[in-house]
Amino acid sequence: MTAPAGRDSMLCAIDHVAIAVRDLEAAVDYYRTTFGAEVAHREVVGSDGVEEALIAVAGSYIQLVSPTRDDSPVARFLERRGEGLHHVGYRVEDCAAAIDAVRRSGGHLIDEVPRPGSRGTTVAFVHPKGAFGTLIELVQEPG
DSSP: OOOOOOOOOOOEEEEEEEEEEEEEHHHHHHHHHHOOOOOOEEEEEEETTEEEEEEETTTTTEEEEEESSTTTTHHHHHHHOOOOOEEEEESSHHHHHHHHHHTTTTBBOOOOOOOOOGGGGGEEEEEETTTOOOEEEEEOOOO
């Protein structure tokens, strides 16, 4: 599928689908036992108060994410909504340019400037209020 004529999409690929879980070990075990999937990357992201386990699926990831502290956004999400789909991460070539495009289109940003993400990426979040109820993460690969 290609972008509409005369317009290039800023979204390069789905980087990940994030699933909020209370017990990261149980979730990792579920994916391993049920699907034979193994963790490709694991990291604590202290600034977000989460630990993540990435499971590679083709050129994307399932990101299992669990809070490391009670005041993290994922902890609040689990408290309000329970386990399940948390956000969708889209790969972009230039995170700053993508933020600017969201701003120009009247979208609501959580991150006004790009910031460090896991795996050495640069990221920014778009608020679900302006994105049809979906929290969106813009992900720029390192390098």
